[in-house]
Amino acid sequence: MIRKELRIILLSLGISLLLTVAKFAAYFLTHSVAILSDALESIINVVAGAFACYSIYLSGKPKDENHPYGHGKVEFFSIGFEGAMIFIAGILILFKAGQFFFVHPGLEQIDNGLWMIGGTAAANLLVGLYLIRSGKKLGSITLSGNGQHLLTDSYSSMALIAALLVLRFTGLVWIDPLVSVCIAALILRKGYQLMRQSISGLMDETDMKVVDRVADILNRNRRAAWIDVHNMRVQQYGNNYHIDCHVTLPWYMNLSEVHEELKFMETTVDRELGGHETEFFIHPDPCIPESCRRCQIDDCKVRQFPRETRIEWSRANMLPNRKH
Secondary structure, three states, rough: OOHHHHHHHHHHHHHHHHHHHHHHHHHHHHHHHHHHHHHHHHHHHHHHHHHHHHEEEEEEOOOOOOOOOOOOOHHHHHHHHHHHHHHHHHHHHHHHHHHHOOOOOOOOOOHHHHHHHHHHHHHHHHHHHHHHHOOOOOOOHHHHHHHHHHHHHHHHHHHHHHHHHHHHOOOOOHHHHHHHHHHHHHHHHHHHHHHHHHHHOOOOOOHHHHHHHHHHHHHHHHOOOOOOOEEEEEEEEEEEEEEEEEEEEOOOOOOOHHHHHHHHHHHHHHHHHOOOEEEEEEEEEEEOHHHHOOOOOOOOOOOOOOOOOOOOHHHHHHOOOOOO
């Protein structure tokens, strides 16, 4: 899987390099600061793509004594680096656009520039959609993040084309730096979003969507012996998930029976998450008399209270460190 991710990101890197050359050629033809802004962002695509290649290679290395959870965390660092580079590019574009509001060198060969930028926008759109789809399929946040970046580049290029068309027919040169400012704002927003995602991952912020998926899987594959699930924590390491939780089981089960129940829970979640390798650390808790009110074992010979309810697991009752 890692080799496939590397092939995909290398393809993206090569295309980004070609598109960057095309955009700078369009700038030298037209002297448009908006096209220059688009070209500067493309440099970030190339740098970020190169770093993404390394992070995918590193995240694919197996666990070792120094990295017992693997090397997947580097992917969060990768998208943080990409976000920071995007943010810096946005600031530089704003500075350049400010200069051109006061001194503009004049535009040339707008028609040729439009065709060249149109071609790069179409290419980035196709590659970006391919990276996002591949990232979801392979569970790679690096591919998805790089794809989001290329989509942003494509959208900004489309806005640039619309503005240059208006400029082409009106002759209002101030539209050129104004569009550059708008592109910079879009770039700054995307840079912030990627850095925010990076910080969340490095700080092990819980992904509630993953918790909801795990809850759904457990509810659909529930066994009668699973009385309670609580104190759940989900951490992501690249393409892998590490899940801690407590599971309340009947107190009279022997060690082999407990192991069989917990192993079934782990393999079920691992299979149904799809595209992710899941590692469970499960702490078994013995049931107490109060658990009888929620226990689903019909023929329990030690039941002390009648069954009153069936708990549907959700983030609200799985995350807190307390028995239901």
